Amino acid sequence: MTIERHDTIFALSSGAAPSGVAVIRFSGANVRFGLETLIGDVPAPRMAALRTLRAPGSEDILDRGLVLFFPGPASFTGEDVAELQVHGGRAVIASVLKALGTLPGYRHAEAGEFTRRAFENGRADLTEIEGLADLVAAETEMQRRLAVRQAEGELRKLYEDWRHRLIRARALIEAGLDFVDEEDVPDDVMAPAWQEAASVAREMAAHLDDQHFGERVRSGFEVVLLGAPNVGKSSLMNALVRREAAIVTAEPGTTRDLIEVALDIDGHAVTLIDTAGLRETESVVEREGIARARRRAGVADLVLALSDEDSWPETISENGPILRVRTKLDLIDSDSKRVASEADVAVSARSGTGLDNLIRAIGGALRLARPMPSALITRTRQRDGIARSLAYLQELEREGDRAIEVKAELLRSAADALGRVTGKVDVEDLLDVIFAEFCIGK
Known part of the structure; x- marks a missing residue:
């Protein structure tokens, strides 16, 4: 289908029905005509007005809601824009969209078309x-x-x-x-x-x-769990993600490959990576898993070095900081002075003790590793x-x-x-790719 750029476009711009309120937006040269047809007048610019919406050519009431009018070029798209805030029932939304579709020169918007018009009319650049x-x-x-x-x-x-x-x-x-x-x-x-x-x-x-910090904020920082077999890496991962993401057994070497889970830790998008336990082994498969663990830790944004004693894995990460995490706190005598003698954080995956401290410590380590500048x-x-x-x-x-x-x-x-x-120079071939990220109505 050929998209006509001079058409007046419309779409549901709020979330899926049913909802308390639905926002239906339309933009283009015939916005004023559409308002006059549906509500009988054009409200004052940027002032919410309570109006009754009627089907074109009849007295049938579609709904009663708030109407806003934004004259171009001082609007989001640079064209005349109107928004109808109606009740969010499916039948109401369908009836209003059907009414708009009957108006001459109106059509349903393509994905990202409102934003594309904002770009084409100089209201926003590609960044x-x-x-x-x-x-x-x-x-x-x-x-x-x-x-x-x-x-x-x-x-x-x-x-x-x-x-x-x-x-x-x-x-x-x-x-x-x-x-x-x-x-x-x-x-x-x-x-x-x-x-x-x-x-x-x-x-x-x-x-x-x-250091690709902005991309990391979007896609997730890599946080690697590192330590000897059975120090509690998989148990800690399961406790942080609150589900059985990794298999936990008493048998050393249970985890042999990388296990990755995406989650939000202290406001950061994080890819948490469980790894094979570090030890000497004759197993070819386990040795490969250990090699992968070391390589991933070497490029991680943060390494959590785990121990259930007072010995820690060798410093492997050259890219990011290291947090020393003392595990199995529930098995240690509460009077012991050795619990946090060298650890940054002490936790128990079983009882949940110390998990909040660990989450804050991870967030703090990521922020300190690279403060966010104004433009990234x-x-x-x-x-x-x-x-x-x-x-x-x-x-x-x-x-x-x-x-x-x-x-x-x-x-x-x-x-x-x-x-x-x-977007100032020769970017036509990029536009379809960029605007495809947007949903209908944006």
Whole structure:
């Protein structure tokens, strides 16, 4: 089906029925006509008005609810937009959507079409739209915070600042080329251009050097449970996820492969990874499981080193911090002074003692490992675009005394690479992929 961009689109924008209230949104050139047809007038802009909705061409009452009108271009989509807040019963929603579908020039919206119109009408750039998608999908507090920052334009402001500085640098270079004989163009007009380009390159390199923190916030930090057989790794995992995710037996070597579970720990999306117990063994399968455990711990964001004694696994992680966790607290004499002599946290998976402390300690370790800056890369697409722009600037620095025209072209390419990240330049092939993430009505 060919999508007509000039149509007025409509959709249910709230959750699935039944619900207390349903929000039905429509956007386009014929919004005013639709309001006049359904309720008899157009309410004052941005003022909620209680109105009776009637089927087109009849006096049949569909419902009575609140109506809001947002005139373009100062609306979410940049077009005239209206929202109907009606009762959330299935029959009510169906009748209102059916009535809208009978209006000339109206059709049901495609997935993400409201947001796509916001992009096409200059109301949001691609980084803000990706932040909005992340906000809708956010399941943890950290994901929400990061998504809000991006949806509010933190990345856009940073990337557009870089792009404008590169465009200005290129303008200075071209001024030096085109107007070198003009008296009001100084001889050293190009010097600030090279300095500006070098400054942007340094800022980009620092921005990329975030250890993929933004992607981790979206997809989940990796937390690895590490320790000897039967120290309580699988029991602790089951206690944290509150279900039997891993098999627990008294037989050493029960866990031989990696077991991964996603959960929310202290506001962080976390992939918790149970591993094979570290020991010397003749079993080929178990040795491979131990090797995998060591490799995964080496790249983890956090390692929980478990022990039911006072000896701990060797320090393996070079990427993230380590928390020493003393397990089986329920089996230790309460008067013992050795319980937390070297441990960061002491827990009992059986009784639940110390689990709250462990959860807080995991959250604190992840926050301390990398405080969240104001603007963070959250997607591989963004990272690749910035890396491409930086590569052009680094090539510019290596060019030395080569033709100024070549350097100017490298500056143009660097600015265009940034423009593709925000959607300013040549991104038509990306749009269907990006907006497919949105649900109908958004």
